[in-house]
Amino acid sequence: MKATLIFRLLLPILLLAGLSACGPIEPWVKPYERDRLADPIMSLDPDPVSTAYIQHVFEAREGARGGEGSAGGGCGCN
Amino acid sequence: MKYRRAGIVASILLLATYGPVIADVLPDDRADILYHLYDGGGVTIDGPSILVRKKVGKSISFVANYYVDMISSASIDVVTTASPYTEERLQKSIGMDYLRGNTTMSISVTNSEESDFTSDSYSFSVSQGMFGDLTTLTLAYSLGKDEVRRSDDDTFVREADRQFYSVGLTQIMTRNLIMGMNVETITDEGFLNNPYRTVRYVDSSNPIGYSYEAELYPNTRTSTAIGIKARYYLPYRAAIQGEYRFFTDTWGILSHTGAISYTHPWGAWTFTGKYRHYTQGQADFYSDLFPRSEATNFRGRDKELSKFVSQNFRLQASYAFLQDGWGFVDKGTVNLIYDQLLIDYDNFRDLTTGALVGEEPAYRLDAGVYQLFISFWF
Numbered sequence: 001m002k003a004t005l006i007f008r009l010l011l012p013i014l015l016l017a018g019l020s021a022c023g024p025i026e027p028w029v030k031p032y033e034r035d036r037l038a039d040p041i042m043s044l045d046p047d048p049v050s051t052a053y054i055q056h057v058f059e060a061r062e063g064a065r066g067g068e069g070s071a072g073g074g075c076g077c078n
Numbered sequence: 079m080k081y082r083r084a085g086i087v088a089s090i091l092l093l094a095t096y097g098p099v100i101a102d103v104l105p106d107d108r109a110d111i112l113y114h115l116y117d118g119g120g121v122t123i124d125g126p127s128i129l130v131r132k133k134v135g136k137s138i139s140f141v142a143n144y145y146v147d148m149i150s151s152a153s154i155d156v157v158t159t160a161s162p163y164t165e166e167r168l169q170k171s172i173g174m175d176y177l178r179g180n181t182t183m184s185i186s187v188t189n190s191e192e193s194d195f196t197s198d199s200y201s202f203s204v205s206q207g208m209f210g211d212l213t214t215l216t217l218a219y220s221l222g223k224d225e226v227r228r229s230d231d232d233t234f235v236r237e238a239d240r241q242f243y244s245v246g247l248t249q250i251m252t253r254n255l256i257m258g259m260n261v262e263t264i265t266d267e268g269f270l271n272n273p274y275r276t277v278r279y280v281d282s283s284n285p286i287g288y289s290y291e292a293e294l295y296p297n298t299r300t301s302t303a304i305g306i307k308a309r310y311y312l313p314y315r316a317a318i319q320g321e322y323r324f325f326t327d328t329w330g331i332l333s334h335t336g337a338i339s340y341t342h343p344w345g346a347w348t349f350t351g352k353y354r355h356y357t358q359g360q361a362d363f364y365s366d367l368f369p370r371s372e373a374t375n376f377r378g379r380d381k382e383l384s385k386f387v388s389q390n391f392r393l394q395a396s397y398a399f400l401q402d403g404w405g406f407v408d409k410g411t412v413n414l415i416y417d418q419l420l421i422d423y424d425n426f427r428d429l430t431t432g433a434l435v436g437e438e439p440a441y442r443l444d445a446g447v448y449q450l451f452i453s454f455w456f
Contacts, residue, residue, distance in 0.1 A: 027210025049110040049129040064325035064333040066262035067303025
């Protein structure tokens with residue numbers, strides 16, 4: 001089980017390392033083309049304190065956990 | 079008697095959050111003061127959450143969070159098998175980010191305390207920017223140690239350990255599209271069930287037709303979740319986001335989560351609407367009504383382990399002020415968020431209706447979740 005787990009975690013890294021070994025990758029979106037992505041409305045997580053709270057609310061009432069890039073914690077308080 | 083789940087105490091990424099879009103820049107200095115209120119199903123939970131993040135020099139950033147849950151519970155579980163209670167949970171976290179070149183290393187420590195539950199977690203993560211900062215890879219590990227007690231038995235002390243392994247990838251796809259992917263495996267070992275919770279079983283010797291006995295969960299659990307998000311910039315300056323998450327674990331729970339949101343700025347205001355849909359199958363050892371006492375090796379009647387569909391509707395309004403700065407403050411926002419949470423249980427029955435045993439209607443949870451917070455950048 002542990003070996004499978006470690007393999008799962010390492011696989012993306014190995015793939016990326018393999019990609020980079022093929023030669024330098026030219027950024028296809030240049031830094032001066034990222035003005036829209038820098039707009040605050042494009043943030044994947046603009047309010048971390050709020051995100052952590054609502055994920056805690058869901059996690060306390062649902063069986064699933066993790067995989068969302070951030071996680072709340074604590075008791076379920078059902 | 080209290081009813082709560084010895085749930086995850088992660089906060090692993092509360093402090094680290096999603097992999098930064100650009101790994102070689104530390105997060106902005108900011109302070110957030112939030113008041114939260116959950117009201118539904120006979121349960122009221124409210125309290126503050128305060129988060130402060132501050133850089134020291136050019137390569138170090140500190141972050142701290144103080145969070146409180148004030149709980150008053152007369153939930154469906156409590157009214158059918160116990161007495162209403164009040165409880166307080168206090169969670170404190172501190173963390174530090176260290177930037178070196180294109181690499182950000184983060185550590186954090188979290189403590190969560192209740193009168194009958196203590197949890198400590200220790201987290202470490204590394205983020206690396208690659209390919210001209212189009213890609214940010216984040217690896218994270220966290221160790222959690224729980225101590226579960228009973229308020230009515232001083233001699234009852236059980237422990238559980240929890241380990242988190244997480245790989246996150248943030249990828250700029252085009253000048254209008256950014257994506258994030260996260261794979262997280264969590265392993266638990268120890269006392270994983272709620273020490274107060276019971277299951278019910280058919281008992282013809284009892285006038286009501288059933289009796290209760292203690293839950294019994296397996297001592298181990300391993301879960302894997304894979305989540306993906308995509309956010310797209312619309313031509314008239316608005317954003318749309320889609321999310322999907324797949325989850326499976328060794329208890330037999332399998333779930334899908336999907337969400338879509340739309341963000342629209344209007345002057346100093348920003349409005350967001352979001353719909354989230356969650357479905358899950360039940361755990362192998364879940365039953366609303368077991369056929370007899372000790373019918374199975376493991377048994378649980380926590381509705382969180384049952385089969386259900388959860389829907390969440392969100393409205394958010396944010397107002398930006400001090401946009402030209404004031405003193406040491408660069409800008410601020412005040413935010414109001416309302417979430418309507420509806421959970422339709424498939425096989426968790428509402429025993430308060432007095433219907434025939436095993437034919438009670440399925441339970442439905444309808445809750446309102448409110449957040450009011452103010453944020454300052456400095």
